[in-house]
Amino acid sequence: MYDFTLTRPTTIADAVSALQGEDAQPIAGGQTLLPTMKARLAQAETFVSLTGISEMRGISAADGVLTLGGGATHATVAREAAASYPALASLAGRIGDPAVRTRGTVGGSIANNDPSACYPAGALGSGATITATGPNGSREIAADDYFQGMFATALEEGEIITKVAFPIPEKAAYEKMLQPASRFPLVAVFVAKYADGVRVAITGASTDGVFRWSEAEAALSGDFSPAAIEGLTPPSNDMISDLHGTPEYRAHLCKVLTARAVRSAQ
């Protein structure tokens, strides 16, 4: 790891201001970023830790919306959102392993937008609203506009994710097939049924990162059953090809896991 200066602001305002400094980058739980830094693939003069900001850690459910502070850890979400949004809590409770969940945060995961991360599927599948706070104040970004491809997001330099609001669906489920080495999803599907339709978000599969499978959404909005997608061709978004699966296999898994998520949705 290259050396750097670590600063630990305790308020969002101080964090935003610290990020205005020369070559300053935020670090949240660090569960993805620190291994990347150890491999010397990420560096900055200053890292601004977001872990000391208590106003970013809150979790609340009201008016059909679950709101997570950007600094809410996976372990906390798994525990505290279980009653209000069980499918999302289940997603959080299956990220990495227990020690990773102690430190990893929703904001960090969504800001990084790893093409195989879990939270982007939960956020896109729920049609979440992401609050980004920067030097010009806060703005709200719809998940549909936020995720812009592998590791690419609508976040501007100097902005951090302070809040993510998840509309709570009638039913939802998250089904994932693990990549056996990294334990990230090989493919995972988040299905959420809302009064106005069904959303299907898929992670791990595409070189473009998380995406919505619109054909499945249309079919499921009419008939929320596994049978509804039986006749569909699996999505053809540029599938990832690697040691762990061919594009054909990943496309196939998209369909299998979508059906399973529909079956297990509650």
Next chain:
Amino acid sequence: MENVTLTVNGKERSAPAEGRTLLVEFLREGLRLTGTHVGCDTSQCGACLVHVDGEPVKACSVLVQDIAGAEVTTIEGMANADGSLGTIQAAFREHHGLQCGFCTPGMVMAAASLLKENPKPTEAEVRHYLEGNICRCTGYHNIVKAVMAASGQDVAPPAVAAE
């Protein structure tokens, strides 16, 4: 370099640390507590698992400056006050839950977190919880038995000789 102070195994301990100093480096090199091991660099093997403010954490994936002031428990703090093995440690010994011993500190610390959260886990729950701890020696069989035994549940006794 700045001086970082932690409460480690109940005692206040200080040592200098750079911005990039990881908790595990601080423990091993700064405080010479070498029971916490490093088995990988991608945050997967769990040999470095310790407790920070009571929660399981991979000490290779935490900057020590980021947790200044925290309470940290390591394998060196898991024995009973009289120096005898704690319940989990004793169960690992009784059920041969370790061989080379390198993953063992992390396993014991992970098991302690599990039993705190779930005092009577099923076999499947134990296996699932240990997802972030890799052992290359035991095939996990006796680790799982040891954790089940440490939770006070009946497990088959260790192998005995033919009569």
Next chain:
Amino acid sequence: MPKDHGIGASSKRREDARFLTGKGRYTDDINVAGQAHVAFLRSDVAHGRINGIDTSAAEGMPGVLRVFTAKDFEGVGGLPCGWQITSIDGNPMQEPKHPILADGKVRHVGDPIAAVVAETAAQARDAAEAIVPDIETLPAVIDMKAALAEGAPKVHDDLTSNLCYDWGFVQENKEAVDKAVAEAAHVTTLELVNNRLVANPMEPRVAVGDYALHSDESTLYTTSQNPHVIRLLMGAFVLGIPEHKLRVVAPDVGGGFGTKIFHYAEEAFCTFAAKELQRPVKWTSTRSEAFMSDAHGRDHVTKIELALDADNNFTAIRCQTYANMGAYLSTFAPSVPTWLHGTLLAGNYKTPLIYTNVKAVFTNTVPVDAYRGAGRPEATFQLERVIDMAARELGVDPVALRRQNFITEFPYATPVAVEYDTGDYEGTMTKLLAMIDRDGFAERRRQSEANGKLRGLGINCYIEACGIAPSQLVGQLGARAGLYESATVRVNATGGLVVMTGSHSHGQGHETSFAQVVADMIGIDEGQVEIVHGDTANTPMGMGTYGSRSLAVGGSAMVRATEKIIAKAKKIASHLMEASADDIELKDGKFTVAGTDKELAWGDVTLAAYVPHNYPLDEIEPGLEETAFYDPNNFTYPAGAYACEVEVDPETGKVDILAMAAADDFGNVVNPMIVEGQVHGGLAQGIGQALLENCAYDADGQLLSASYMDYAMPRAHDMPMFQVDHSSQTPCTHNPLGVKGCGEAGAIGSPPSVVNAVIDALQSGGHDVRHIDMPLTPARVWSAMNAAK
């Protein structure tokens, strides 16, 4: 009643108290005052010519003491290879130079180009990155058959080709085998890949070199399974340091599995640099670095043919194997695909004619050497897979086909040069079948099918030659070392014993089981016996721990030394009790005179040995310390039968192991608890090979599985609870303990049963899949199912 102490008891491990409390002392826990740290700059291309290395920027970086490149090692030897194989044409294998730092060319990703020694590890790494190598990328050879093609780029320019050796075994059998295969009633042919693996002990390698100016002595602390071997190889062949000026210490070692047998460049570098700089020099491998610098395992491409007569008797086996050596010859690499592989092709069966041809190939990949089982898993896998395939083709029960062809009489001389001393293959198979409820399988399969899953049962046998030893034999086979083992037993005046062994424990629990043996022989408490290992300064020359040899060879040396102790102690006792030495008995730590009530405690005699006031000084010397070197006259042959039951999810191709059973014959067992633990670990590594682990390169020689992000290590929930049995015991006839060795069995025996089970499951679902190469990942299983639709 089960025994509660001594041989046969599941004594709790004395090692555990320190490991469980964080008091283990592994190499990385050792910090020598004043130590500097080294970081290696490693090649990021698989093959390239080094046109220059600009170290000037690095030399000016903070904390840097010195930057080393190949030119600093002029006159220093390269890493030696410890085994020579002779090709069919009578020529010795091609043996390339293996410099400590790449000289002229880089030959694999990870090949060390330069090394920076600096005050701190971080400074060394920072500076290593500032070195600018000028490397002209050359075309790489990765695929073995392509590497042997006419005009292929050569890994070593000074060799005639990429062929290390072309070995035929038994060459005299070739014609008869060809004829038998041509005339067979049925021939089953299988082409397969035995996947490349990385051993991955959880402790990465570490080396700390130290140099004492006052005595001109070098010390190396290293993560090794055999410190004496490292001392010999590094001292005599690399650095030219005589043994009496070189000490090698392997303290607590966090697993080895073969990959810590070998002598590595980093060990020689740290020892050399410590003397050059007159500073201790430490290197700690990262896991990512381990993937490109630890010797890999397996990596064979094989075609096997099994010939049967009209009554389904095996008549001949013919094999052709390409074995990957990687870019250089690691310490024992040439022996793995040959003598540790070809000699096991008879398996548990009385096949009269066997021939194998092995072509060892240099490629631009990390060197390949022994990994748990080493050659024997490859032999077992191909044999047990082809037998299963033959049973399926012939429509016969795979267990019955095996039983029909079992060797039943011992000793048995195989057509591949080894003689099995004892065994009972029917016995272990019978045990296995009793463990797995084969009769209930059909019902279990129906239940799985009702849940939309395919269920399969796979069974196989294995045999291994271990207790790797007889020096004269292995010398004839090309070993450049002896393979005896040693022990010194020192009895202290007050009766406690210190046993100094040439074996090394890195998880096997020798400190416990070795003590059980000695304590049992004397009849004293195990706590009175201390086992010392791992330091060349206080152990006799020994060859170390690998090949399931520690108890069979090292334990036997210890028994011989203890026998000498007991003989001498009886002489002392006979003097003290004024009786004939022949009448003295030693039992439960007491000397008695037959037919009398005279007795002396063990401690009275040991005290007399060191306070020889009343002592037969005209006949024997004072003191009680004996050394024995033990060199057996044969390998040992553990064997067994394994079974695996799986469920396959036909939608995803995911395989779940529902049950894994192992019935082994290890001969006599000293500590059943430890033996079972060894089997468990081996099973997990075998299941890992079968389902998860794969070390893969792309066509350019980039390592695709370069960290735990892509190399799938078995986790707890990938494994079932295992059923193991070792009650079928045919003791080894040629070592004093009657033991055979248990360390590798699980890894050798389990991969074929897993694959056999998956094939069985897929066939039951109507998928005509004959074979899938390991690892049977969900993607591979799904693809095979769909290809066979």
